[in-house]
Amino acid sequence: MQPAKARKGIHRRKVLKMRIDKRKYDELRPLEIKAGVIPNANGSAMVRMGKTIAVAAVYGPREMFPKFKQKSNKAVLNTLYTMVPFSTTERVRPGRSRRSMEICKVTRQALEPAIFLEEFPKSVIDVYINIIQADAGTRTAGINAASVALADAGIPMRDLVASVAGGKIGKNFLVDLCMEEEEETEADVPVAYMPRTRQITLLQMDGDLPKEDVKEIIKLAIKSIEKIYKEQRKALEARWKKG
């Protein structure tokens, strides 16, 4: 999500019928998901959405340190979202930014409802998300990767979580915005959703739209999430079917 002032050319593309990369409005960018990419981790996954590449690794459930952070009735879900220095056009300084801290929090809350945390008191499930390449939609790609990595690690879950952002440019509602679109959209609405339970686990928005439009964007995002969900499942099946 870009700050509103960064969206210079809001009305520039209004007249165009096609999206900048010739996609249909409800079409995802080329999507690639692979499970089991980090041998050291208990579970891992890579998700590529267009040029955006997210890698997630899961460690645990393992003993939580420091001990005072343990919860006696359930596991702690710890998420760490990091953009690697060469992931964007201008180098990202290593270390945590306010933006990455917020994303850690919303990512954790997007994943938490899916996990049976109560099965592992006093322990921690660490989810590390690295954005290797950023071209908009990094938090949603990160959630998609993390969800596959959690299932890959054999963590007990109610459902997989899938995620995509929606927006509106001119009269058109669209999903899975690329960087250029993100700069132009009137609103950026990342959504994460559990398709089986039909529950929204992440919802953010910045922009300026009437509620009907926001509803429309969310509905469109959910449709695309169903497609991502299928790909997540395929990735897990590809890794484990033989076993």
Added chain:
Amino acid sequence: MEKRVIKMIMQDQYVLDMAAEGKRVDGRKHDEFRKIEIEKNPLEKPEGSARVRIGKTDVIVGVKMEVGEPFPDKPDEGTLMVGAEFSPMASPDFEAGPPREDAVELARVVDRGIRESGAIDVKKLCIKKKEKVWIVMIDIQIMNHDGNLFDASTLGAITALLNTKIPEYDEKKDEINYEKKTKVLPVTCKPVSVTFAKIGNQIFVDPGLDEENVEGGRITVTTKDNGNICAIQKGSPVPFTLDEIEKIFDMAIEKGKELRKLV
């Protein structure tokens, strides 16, 4: 507080016992590298990138270019910066937080190899003397740690540099156009490092994680195409004899030739 992974104390003893018989735990020869895979420019955003796998060790290196001021003592030379990140993703032993001593050491050894070998023709990176030069920023991202991060990172760095294209720079507007990358980065030679472990009185090339975990010696030697040595790092408290060092130099030069072919 440190995270605890079952310390393979017996594993260490086993590595030592094997070494006493002149053998390695994974059955490799003394001078044998694990399987090396190099991917050139797997990413689009950085100006140059490389992914290097040595066995299960997996490293991504990205090169970013920026325009900045030169150092006052070298007003007509571009500058180089190397960073390394030990992401907790890569190993259960790595922790989140600021770079550890090990990460800084890794970055500095890679830096020295490239800087001292003169691999980058820094004079050609001058835009305006005393005012503007290109800054080459190399970042090393460890994806999976299974020993010998040094050689994987150096290989990644030089491969990424060889595949780096400089973006266009508009001097008047002081703007870099990252969409247009035209000129090839002037790279003059290929410094590659070879890391050795000393376990007991044995010298092994390309130590795996099992071998690195043993309290033995570690030494990294970076050589150039012409056989010159451009960086050395003895990275452990265990001492070496001069005979051993001489043997290591010869092996570093010889193995360096093989690695250079892969780049």
Added chain:
Amino acid sequence: MEKAEAEKQKGEGKLLKGERELVLPGDKIVESMDFLPGKNCFREGNTILAKRLGILSVSNRVISVIPLNSVYIPKPGDMVIGEVVEIQPTGWVVNIDAPQDAYLPLSGVRKFIDTTKMDLSKFYGMGDIIYAKIVSSNQGSIHLTMQDSRARKLIGGRIAKINPAKVPRLIGKQGSMISMIKSKTGCRISVGQNGLIWIDGKKCNEVLMVIKLIEDEAQVEGLTDRISEMLGGEEKTKAGSTGNAASQGTEGHSQEEGVKNEN
């Protein structure tokens, strides 16, 4: 489960997934109150769903999922390998590579220890590796005991780590696999249900190779024979001809343990 019964169940109870089929978390398995959710399954309304990625198993109307990958979840009765990481006034804290550390109280040791006279570290010191039995595991506390004929301190040898979900495969039917490996290599092997395996003997490396193969191999069928062939040795024909290495009556307790847990 009988084949006929399986079909009957599929028709009546509407099993949405076949037995031995791969299931993912959240997969609906059956919409019926006639079935019970077993291990790694949960109920929502009248639907039974999978909690974990794994293989579906139905027996006596109990639906369960055998995980394909998971950290070790302690179960009473399991033999595990762990490292002593802390000595407390009344016992030892042991890292067993599970979601929490385990505790071995003084009462779990076969010998009477007078804490006023004896230093606990003389018994089991920091870093010692023990083969112990899990007595209880509930609400975040795991208790161990050494009051078992198999339990002991492991001295020498080395430790390998495999995916705990693959432990039953290493043990084999009625311990066939592990006893075959033991007899062919002459190694002493203790298998922890937590995926840690202790090996001691001259042919340690062969055992490790075999363990790696078992972990990586997709097909279970004929694996025992193939490994038997790989290890060679005089017993090859015997194992090959009977097609069932379980006929070698050298099973130790640890294998029986494994078999029990497989079910």
